[in-house]
Amino acid sequence: MMNEFLPSKQIVRDVDLIVVGGGSAGMAASIAAAVQGLKVTVFDASGESYDKACGEGLMPPAVAVLAALGVAVSESVPFCGVAYMGQSRERVEALFAANRFGLGVRRRILRQAMWSRARELGVEIIERRVTEMVETKNCVTIEGRVAPWVCISTGSRDGLLKTVGLHDSRPKKDRPSRTGLRRHAKMMPWSNFVEVYWSDYCELYVTPVSSELVNISILSWKPVTFDDALKLFPAVSARCQGVEWDDVVAGVSPLAHLGRARNRGRFFLAGDAAGFLDAMTGEGNSLAILSGVALGHSIASKNPYSYRLKWLKIVWAYWLITSAALMVSRPGWRRKASLKLVMRWPFILRGGLRMLSRMACSSNVHYTLFAILLG
Numbered sequence: 001m002m003n004e005f006l007p008s009k010q011i012v013r014d015v016d017l018i019v020v021g022g023g024s025a026g027m028a029a030s031i032a033a034a035v036q037g038l039k040v041t042v043f044d045a046s047g048e049s050y051d052k053a054c055g056e057g058l059m060p061p062a063v064a065v066l067a068a069l070g071v072a073v074s075e076s077v078p079f080c081g082v083a084y085m086g087q088s089r090e091r092v093e094a095l096f097a098a099n100r101f102g103l104g105v106r107r108r109i110l111r112q113a114m115w116s117r118a119r120e121l122g123v124e125i126i127e128r129r130v131t132e133m134v135e136t137k138n139c140v141t142i143e144g145r146v147a148p149w150v151c152i153s154t155g156s157r158d159g160l161l162k163t164v165g166l167h168d169s170r171p172k173k174d175r176p177s178r179t180g181l182r183r184h185a186k187m188m189p190w191s192n193f194v195e196v197y198w199s200d201y202c203e204l205y206v207t208p209v210s211s212e213l214v215n216i217s218i219l220s221w222k223p224v225t226f227d228d229a230l231k232l233f234p235a236v237s238a239r240c241q242g243v244e245w246d247d248v249v250a251g252v253s254p255l256a257h258l259g260r261a262r263n264r265g266r267f268f269l270a271g272d273a274a275g276f277l278d279a280m281t282g283e284g285n286s287l288a289i290l291s292g293v294a295l296g297h298s299i300a301s302k303n304p305y306s307y308r309l310k311w312l313k314i315v316w317a318y319w320l321i322t323s324a325a326l327m328v329s330r331p332g333w334r335r336k337a338s339l340k341l342v343m344r345w346p347f348i349l350r351g352g353l354r355m356l357s358r359m360a361c362s363s364n365v366h367y368t369l370f371a372i373l374l375g
């Protein structure tokens with residue numbers, strides 16, 4: 001497909017790659033491409049200190065890839081697994097596979113570390129919202145920069161994706177109607193696990209992100225305020241009595257987003273922009289970083305379209321497990337029954353977590369299976 005588009009000597013370039021969106025996916029793509037000698041420009045609308053709503057637990061694959069990219073975060077807290085808390089205070093712990101650990105990192109800190117590594121490698125970062133992209137036969141022009149390839153990593157909002165026809169065109173009623181909220185409490189972490197508490201219609205996630213800061217995130221099937229949701233979890237709300245909050249509540253709704261494809265012409269989607277189901281497995285950042293790196297490598301190796309298959313390899317386990325988890329966690333009898341089930345047979349959770357912490361599997365069988373399931 002590459003050849004039908006562009007004999008390589010006709011490619012018009014000012015830079016080799018333009019990245020629109022400087023979150024985890026976009027910065028991973030730019031770092032991976034720059035490490036291999038490409039000239040990269042990143043446009044971002046929100047600036048270096050943007051503190052996106054997120055549970056801030058980085059799963060082991062993301063931790064390993066960030067280290068390989070040379071990204072060093074200034075402050076983080078390691079965690080050894082995930083602990084699931086039942087409604088009657090039961091606790092089931094699922095540890096990561098041996099020698100793997102997750103990291104609680106505040107988004108602002110992670111973002112600053114990625115931006116700083118990108119700048120070190122010569123990536124140009126322009127703090128500007130992109131509203132227009134002009135595509136011609138051999139290149140794309142964005143805000144005066146010209147490149148043969150564009151990575152769109154603008155998160156799960158449709159805005160810019162519409163301009164290239166890659167947005168989620170499903171009516172809102174056909175998407176799982178989940179809302180995500182987060183806030184930081186100034187207190188000492190009390191566990192070296194990410195803790196997940198369940199109520200009848202929402203879950204609460206506690207992630208330590210520094211020696212004196214804890215991230216509290218809520219994912220809910222119903223629209224709810226942070227304070228009302230917190231009351232549904234007596235064990236956590238008791239700890240939060242009188243606590244000083246570090247910020248206001250930030251949120252996202254709906255969480256789910258599925259573009260039509262991962263690529264059209266010279267445009268490639270990475271991170272949430274390429275598709276996101278839900279934050280319940282804490283995989284969003286890992287997928288964003290891994291997909292960004294895969295795109296950066298594909299472009300650097302002059303085989304951009306190989307990215308589409310790499311993307312499938314990265315996301316298949318997440319999509320299977322998260323789809324199943326969403327199905328059984330809908331409010332009602334299924335939610336209650338599945339919670340009882342995992343409390344009784346913790347190996348279900350442990351198996352799922354180990355699978356996700358290993359993430360991608362290289363067998364072609366898995367690509368094919370996933371492609372079939374996607375239809």
Ligand SMILES: Cc1cc2nc3c(=O)[nH]c(=O)nc-3n(C[C@H](O)[C@H](O)[C@H](O)COP(=O)(O)OP(=O)(O)OC[C@H]3O[C@@H](n4cnc5c(N)ncnc54)[C@H](O)[C@@H]3O)c2cc1C
Nearest residue numbers: 021023024025045046055056057130155180271272284285
């Ligand atoms: C409540 C909640 C909890 C979560 N918990 C976790 C967790 O614990 N662990 C985990 O791994 N993941 C978690 N996630 C998911 C994770 O936050 C996302 O998957 C991840 O941020 C995706 O990264 P991204 O780079 O694709 O997008 P984003 O991080 O959203 O970055 C998009 C960037 O694009 C920029 N942008 C947007 N439009 C434009 C434009 N037109 N021009 C220029 N720039 C633009 C924005 O400024 C932003 O910087 C959670 C999500 C939510 C909502």
